[in-house]
Amino acid sequence: MKKSVRKSVSVLLAILMILGMFTALPFSVSAAESTEPVGASSGTTGDCTWTLDDDGVLTISGNGAMEDYDAYESPWGSGVTSVEIEFGVTNIGNYAFSDCTGLTSVTIPDSVTSIGNCAFEYCSGLTSVEIPNSVTSIGNYAFYGCTGLTSVEIPDSVTIISGSVFSNCTGLTSVTIPNSVTSIGYDAFSGCTGLTEIAIPNSVTSIGYSAFYHCTSLTIVDIPDSVTSIGDESFWDCTGLTSITIPDSVTSIGYYAFYGCTGLISITIPDSVGYIGDGALYNCSAELEVTCFSGSAAENFAKRYGLKTNIIPFKINKLADGTVEIVQYTGSETNVVIPDSIFGRPVSSLGEWVFANNTKIKSVAIPDSLTDITTGAFYNCTALTTVTMGSNVTNLGDSAFEKCLFLENINLSASLETIGDEAFYDCRSLTSLVIPDGVQKLGSESSVGFGMFENCKSLEEITIPTSVCYIQGNAFDGCNSVTIRGKANSYAQTYANGNQIAFKAIYIGSAVGDANNDAKISVCDVTAIQRHIAEIELLTDEQLAAADVNKDGVVTIDDATLIQMYLAEYDVVLG
Numbered sequence: 001m002k003k004s005v006r007k008s009v010s011v012l013l014a015i016l017m018i019l020g021m022f023t024a025l026p027f028s029v030s031a032a033e034s035t036e037p038v039g040a041s042s043g044t045t046g047d048c049t050w051t052l053d054d055d056g057v058l059t060i061s062g063n064g065a066m067e068d069y070d071a072y073e074s075p076w077g078s079g080v081t082s083v084e085i086e087f088g089v090t091n092i093g094n095y096a097f098s099d100c101t102g103l104t105s106v107t108i109p110d111s112v113t114s115i116g117n118c119a120f121e122y123c124s125g126l127t128s129v130e131i132p133n134s135v136t137s138i139g140n141y142a143f144y145g146c147t148g149l150t151s152v153e154i155p156d157s158v159t160i161i162s163g164s165v166f167s168n169c170t171g172l173t174s175v176t177i178p179n180s181v182t183s184i185g186y187d188a189f190s191g192c193t194g195l196t197e198i199a200i201p202n203s204v205t206s207i208g209y210s211a212f213y214h215c216t217s218l219t220i221v222d223i224p225d226s227v228t229s230i231g232d233e234s235f236w237d238c239t240g241l242t243s244i245t246i247p248d249s250v251t252s253i254g255y256y257a258f259y260g261c262t263g264l265i266s267i268t269i270p271d272s273v274g275y276i277g278d279g280a281l282y283n284c285s286a287e288l289e290v291t292c293f294s295g296s297a298a299e300n301f302a303k304r305y306g307l308k309t310n311i312i313p314f315k316i317n318k319l320a321d322g323t324v325e326i327v328q329y330t331g332s333e334t335n336v337v338i339p340d341s342i343f344g345r346p347v348s349s350l351g352e353w354v355f356a357n358n359t360k361i362k363s364v365a366i367p368d369s370l371t372d373i374t375t376g377a378f379y380n381c382t383a384l385t386t387v388t389m390g391s392n393v394t395n396l397g398d399s400a401f402e403k404c405l406f407l408e409n410i411n412l413s414a415s416l417e418t419i420g421d422e423a424f425y426d427c428r429s430l431t432s433l434v435i436p437d438g439v440q441k442l443g444s445e446s447s448v449g450f451g452m453f454e455n456c457k458s459l460e461e462i463t464i465p466t467s468v469c470y471i472q473g474n475a476f477d478g479c480n481s482v483t484i485r486g487k488a489n490s491y492a493q494t495y496a497n498g499n500q501i502a503f504k505a506i507y508i509g510s511a512v513g514d515a516n517n518d519a520k521i522s523v524c525d526v527t528a529i530q531r532h533i534a535e536i537e538l539l540t541d542e543q544l545a546a547a548d549v550n551k552d553g554v555v556t557i558d559d560a561t562l563i564q565m566y567l568a569e570y571d572v573v574l575g
Contacts, residue, residue, distance in 0.1 A: 043075050045096075048089055056081030056102065066093040068116060074098070087111045092119045094139065101125055110134040115142050124148050127171075133157045138165055140185075147171050150194075156180040161188045163208065170194055179203045184211045186231070193217055196240070202226040207234050209254060216240060225249040225344065230257050232277060239263050248272045248318065248343045253280050264288055269298035270343050276301045294330055316342055323348035323369075329355050334383070340367035350377045352397070359383055366390045373400050375420065382406065385429070389413045396423055402450075405429065412436050419443075421472075425450040427459075434463040443472030451475040453482075461485055463506070464492035471495045488517065506542045512575035513563050515539060515547035521574075523567065529560040549574040 042051040047064025058080045060066065066089065072078070073095065080100045085092070087109040094116035097103060103123045108115075110132040117139035120126060124147045131138070133155040140163045143149060147170045154161065156178035166172060168191040175189070179201045189195060190213035200207075202224035209231035212218060219240040223230075225247035232254035235241065239262050246253070248270035255277030258264060264284045268291040269276075276297055281288065282305070291310040292298035302309045313331025316324045324345045326338065336355075340347055349372035355361060356379040364378070368390040375397040378384060386409045387401075393413035398420035401407060407427045416436045421443050424430065433453075435442070442464070443452040451474035453459060463485040464471075471492075476482055476499070486492030488505035496503035505517070515525040515532075517540075529547050531537045532555060539547055539555070547555045549562050565572045 045075070046093065050076065052076050052080070057084065058082065059084045059086065060089055061086040063088040063090075065089075065091040066096055066116075068094040069096065069098075071095050071118070072099055078102070083107065085109055085112065090114075092116055094118060095121065097123060099123075108132055108135070113137070115139055117141055118144065121145060131155050131158075138162055140164055141167070144168060150174070152176070154178055154181065159183075161185050163187055164190070167191055177201055177204075182206075184208055186210055187213060190214060197221070200224055200227070205229075207231055209233050210236060212238060214238075223247055223250070228252075230254060232256060233259065236260055243267065245344055246270060246273060248345075251275070253277060255279055256282065259283055261285075266291065268292070268343060269296070271296040271298070273297055281305065281307060312342065314342065316347075317351070318345065319348065321348070322346075325349040325351050326354055327351035329358065332360065334360050334362045336361055336363070337365045338367055338370065340369040348372065350374060352376055353379060355379075355381055357381070362386070364388070366393065368392050371395070371415075373397055375399060376402070378404055380404070385409065387411075391415060394418070396420060398422055399425070401427055403427075414438075419452065421447045422450045422452060422454075424453050424456060426455045427453075428455065428457045430456050431458050432461045432463075433459070435465060435468065437465045437467050439465065440467055441470040442468060442475055443470075445470065445472075447472060451477050454478050456482075461504075464490075466490045466492075468492060473499070476501060506540065512546055513549050513566065515543055515563075517543055517546070521563065521566070523564075526560045526563050526567075529555060529563070530557075533557060533560075551575060 046067035048060055048062030048066050050060050052058050056079055058076055078099050081102050081104060083106040085108055088111055090111060091114040095118045098118050098121040101124050104125045106129055113134055114137045115135060118141040120143050121141050122145040126146050127148045127150055135155055136157050142165050144164050145168045149169045150171050151174040153176040159180055159182050161181055161184045163185040164187040166189050167187045170193050172192045173194045175198055182203055183206045184204060186208040187210045190210050193216050195215050196217050197220035200223060203226060205226055206229045210233045212235050213233055214237045216239050218238045221244060226249060228249055228251055230250060230253045233256045235258050236256055237260040241261050242263050243266035245268040250273055252275040253273055256279040258281050259279055260283045262285055265287045266289055271293040274297050289308040289310050290298055290302040294311050299309055313329060314326045315328040317327050318324055322345060324342050324347055326347060346369040348370060352374045353376040356376050358381050360383055361381050362383050363386040365388045370390050371392050372395045373393060376399045378401050379399050380403040382405050384404045385406050389411055391413055392415050394415050394417045396419045400423045402422050402425045404427050406429045408429045414436050417438050419439060451472050453476050454474055455478040459479045459482045461483050466487045469491050483502040483504055484492050484496040485504045485506045493503050511521060513521040513525055516528040532539045544555055547559055549559045562572055566574055
């Protein structure tokens, strides 16, 4: 009841009591109205007391809870400019400061545990509020229509963001939601047209209906993989959204969830979503493309509404470490690009036999996120010619490329540590291969099958680093033209000599300046350069690279002089 109405009632009561006509009144007045007359400068509210000074400063004190009020019924009216709640007060009552449009500041002590429904509704002059960690619940509509509020930090004592709590806070640009929150209620931020992005923590499991309705400036929303449901109309009319990824924890998307998102051109929906409500993507951008799995509810939905689709051609397993393993290829492309992530989870491995017996694939690009290529991953891919391997693959399983008859080009990851038995058996078109440093064995000692490179009939050169300390006896059976390249006096040379395989000593990993490739820099390197210049004994390409210490592209007497100065401890840097 507004102040003017309540004052008129008080005056009328006084006149009627004088006339002795009080018992004939056709209406009654509440006890609160009769004991807390409008205009009073102090009074009680529940277990607490209040005082209001001439400047509009309202002080609440005491030990316990404030009174709950109906709309606009608090005894101090709407002329409050500042609220100071003293320690000892435990809760702020319903509608306590509703429609106090002149309120600009409020102090809430850490004795307060709850803020009632509509407590600060329509306090349009309030620009900031500090909610202490003692508060565990904030009521529905608590800050509804606080258009001057620009930022809010919800304390980590709160678990539920109530319905319409910040609805129509049009000036709100920043919201911090802690990991304690498990659900975002209906209309929680609806009409917050100034909100541009929001980070939803991975503690949240549900987003209520219309939670972000008409947040027209919202451009970024990261939905965590803790969320299981997205409510009806939750992002209705979020015209600033351009793309969104639904995590594979979500099982349902409500009616009209993204209705009117006219800027939305990309949405990724996992096959965990079994239900999508009617109109969920209605009236979005004409360019909208739905990325989804073949045969999923999302694909069926897209077809029903005539939306473009981008079908993910893989089936996956979620792993405990938060990554995914691709377990099946369901596409028909000849040039396959394996993504570095699917639904926000990094792709870390290719499952056993994932592409096995595929006769269409011609090339495969493996991302840097992938670390493991398991047994038979590309077994008998007879059309495969090119493999581009990411830099972080550490394991290449048994028979990984066995019977890839036309495989010509493959770069092995610099991070590779293990290569399984028969990994390249019968790769008849492979002409050269460089084994990276870090690999210690080519095949296992217990293997009774085919050799790792057996029957690679076109293999001409294979570079083997000094890290390799074991090679299968039958590793190169049927490789009649192969030359092993490696460090002089290495295990690779010993193996080549023992198996009647041609060997070529090369420069591997020696320092710049080691022109004679003896793993040290000495006057012998100067001599080697001089003999090369005099054409007495030419250096190999690898030795020339080491001898070109000034990096001018040619080996001259200048390089020999720099090495001499280096040995004499002049201040020179080789390379």
